[in-house]
Amino acid sequence: MADTTTRIDETHELIASDKVEGTAVYSPANEKLGTISHFMVDKQTGHVAYAVMSFGGFLGMGNSYHPLPWRALHYDVNRQGYVVDLTPDQLKGAPSYTSETMPNWSDQLYGHQIEKYYEGPLGH
Amino acid sequence: MADTTTRIDETHELIASDKVEGTAVYSPANEKLGTISHFMVDKQTGHVAYAVMSFGGFLGMGNSYHPLPWRALHYDVNRQGYVVDLTPDQLKGAPSYTSETMPNWSDQLYGHQIEKYYEGPLGH
Numbered sequence: 001m002a003d004t005t006t007r008i009d010e011t012h013e014l015i016a017s018d019k020v021e022g023t024a025v026y027s028p029a030n031e032k033l034g035t036i037s038h039f040m041v042d043k044q045t046g047h048v049a050y051a052v053m054s055f056g057g058f059l060g061m062g063n064s065y066h067p068l069p070w071r072a073l074h075y076d077v078n079r080q081g082y083v084v085d086l087t088p089d090q091l092k093g094a095p096s097y098t099s100e101t102m103p104n105w106s107d108q109l110y111g112h113q114i115e116k117y118y119e120g121p122l123g124h
Numbered sequence: 125m126a127d128t129t130t131r132i133d134e135t136h137e138l139i140a141s142d143k144v145e146g147t148a149v150y151s152p153a154n155e156k157l158g159t160i161s162h163f164m165v166d167k168q169t170g171h172v173a174y175a176v177m178s179f180g181g182f183l184g185m186g187n188s189y190h191p192l193p194w195r196a197l198h199y200d201v202n203r204q205g206y207v208v209d210l211t212p213d214q215l216k217g218a219p220s221y222t223s224e225t226m227p228n229w230s231d232q233l234y235g236h237q238i239e240k241y242y243e244g245p246l247g248h
């Protein structure tokens with residue numbers, strides 16, 4: 001656990017890693033999609049490769065993990081959570097994994113797969 | 125708290141944000157310097173601006189926070205912690221803050237200050 005006795009959690013440009021974790025994720029239609037579990041950081045460059053949304057059985061799926069591009073997350077002050085501009089169908093078709101279907105990937109291939117999938121839905 | 129029932133914490137290239145948090149930091153001489161409390165991420169780019177080491181009174185200082193460049197952290201498998209190639213004196217003189225002396229900064233200036241300080245000690 002992080003020490004939270006003295007903390008600057010957020011500034012105009014920056015946000016604390018452990019403030020992102022645990023934050024709710026909503027669809028534009030205000031459905032709760034899941035929660036940011038953690039994110040994966042490139043050890044060498046310090047760049048966030050993707051955020052991982054955990055997914056508690058919404059859409060008829062069991063508990064699962066959806067890697068999302070960092071740029072897909074837009075914070076909404078009113079909802080106090082992230083909004084991703086994705087429909088349930090776009091999420092259903094997206095790369096994900098569960099305890100039964102762990103991905104078998106090399107980092108780069110998996111990263112590319114995530115990027116490629118979201119290029120369409122996110123429009124960039 | 126992150127859900128840790130099904131997790132890939134680390135691959136060859138990537139590491140989970142919440143695995144970095146709480147990890148011990150040592151000097152090359154094996155002194156425990158502190159613990160990674162969290163790190164600050166650029167909201168727009170997803171790049172880690174700096175990691176924040178919390179500091180439990182070592183060197184005669186009270187509980188304090190030392191922002192460190194991401195590149196300063198080298199994981200040591202044997203110690204199961206990060207090693208920073210810095211002497212206690214280099215750390216003593218480094219930018220830090222406590223609850224009594226919160227930094228008054230703009231993000232960019234503070235980031236530059238950290239980078240500038242560590243250019244010498246880290247040699248890059």
